[in-house]
Amino acid sequence: MNRTESNIVLFSITLCWASSYIFAKNIPASISPFAYITMTSGIASLILGIVFCKKLKGLDKKTLRNSFILAAINFCNLLLGELGVSQLPASTASFLGSLTIVFLPLLLLAFKRKLSPNNVVGIVLILMGLIYTSGIKFGDSVSYGFLAMVASSLIMAVYIITVDNFTKISNPLLLGVGQMFFTTFIGFVLWFIEQPKTFFTISYTNEILANIFLLAFFAKAYAYIMLMYSQKYASPISVTVMSSTEPVVTLVLVLLIPNTFGQTEVITIAQVVGAAFIVVGAICAGTTFLSRKGSSSQRGLEG
């Protein structure tokens, strides 16, 4: 898989996650986050188990352990994100949720992995774009929601780096299937503690089932398997840069599908300017024109 191919795969994941909001809004707020995670991940595990049943024979202790670690990290990220979103205005939550683009390079530097000039310039531009699109106002007091959202972004950065390391030593497909299975397991245990009747607490409709199935298929089964495959070939920076274009994809979806988010969205000039910054930043971070020729170590990081 070359760089263009991995970028295409990563972009398709961003598209799936951005469009998942359309389907998630059709799921009633009364359904517990644990129920949501259990059902979507459970169906995704089932689909992946059926499609790749022959390959599951290759699951060994090491892959299972790595899958469990990934599931645990991802679960923390999802829960903290959920907590943050419920306590913060959407714009603030959106901005703080995108801070992975800042945390990831810092973590990489901590691991003594250098960034290329293109990466640095690109990240700064993306950050400026995120500030514009989210419309965040600085000076707000720090709340639990704020801290939860920041922690969620930090954990997401840890997750991306961990996936990067694990996909180099384990089969990406088996890691993806294993992670999905353990996410379901953790989700179900917590759901059982919260609501012992679990599946019997929900009044199912065709719409809820169809939305859960769609989210399971695209936002879980497809996106995570593709993420595992592409991370085998792409650097963590590429993954983060590509996922940071999510606000732009969302903006385009809003234009393409009116009433996407349950209300008529008004696109502001600030959002358009922000989206432009993000796109330019992503292109800058994904290319090498600022790097000196022959600097192979830097190219390696750019994916």
Place this chain on the structure above:
Amino acid sequence: MSEIFSPFKSKQKLIEIGICVLIFIGMAVPFKVMVLIKGFTEVRPVNIMPVVAGLLLGPAGAWGCAIGNLIADLFGTFSKASILGFIGNFFAAYLPYKLWHIKGRRETPNVKSNKNLLKYCLVSLGSAITTALFIACGLDILFNMWIPQVFWIVFLNDLGFPLVLGLPVLIVLTSEDSNLQITLPEKESSIQALAKKSLFSLKSILLWMLLISEVLLFVMITLGMRMTANVLTIIIGGVFVISLFSFMIID
């Protein structure tokens, strides 16, 4: 012609058809009950299947998609028009395979170069227009049902999903990690190759006829005309159908 029916002579190919059918049904049926976005209820994520299955599995993938679509129709949308869906989905998968291998180089489908990426996009576009024209105009001629929205919905579904989600799936299935056995046209003997050279020019003529008729029909539909509107559109439609079937049948 023999290539189209070749999957029914091999056990391995029959298994491939079966797997395609199962995946198609699995992806199509759950979304039949969905009313998610007003005006976009017909969104069919299963449409990532035909182009990818056709390119990777050839005629077996095309049969799998056609049979899968027919069975999926039994879950709520089965009617006389399902025959158009059957043939349309067969074309949606088989046409990309025929177009990709038209020069006979037996190149494994991949998008590792920009040229191949463009080729994939054009093949998807060709497949989407053909399927949309075949189904929408087929409804008009056979059942006197002219619904312009059907054309646009089929076209956007058949173009959007293969480009947005089908492309990444193709990338992963043609990556170093995949051990999928990709179907390529059979190798020819020197005599067959000579015979094929003359056929190639015939194929080129048919392809040009198909492309020109498709562009004309596309423009006419965009302008608000229907297939049975006048003699000219009927003639162009006739050229489209004849060149399409002939192009598919010639090995």
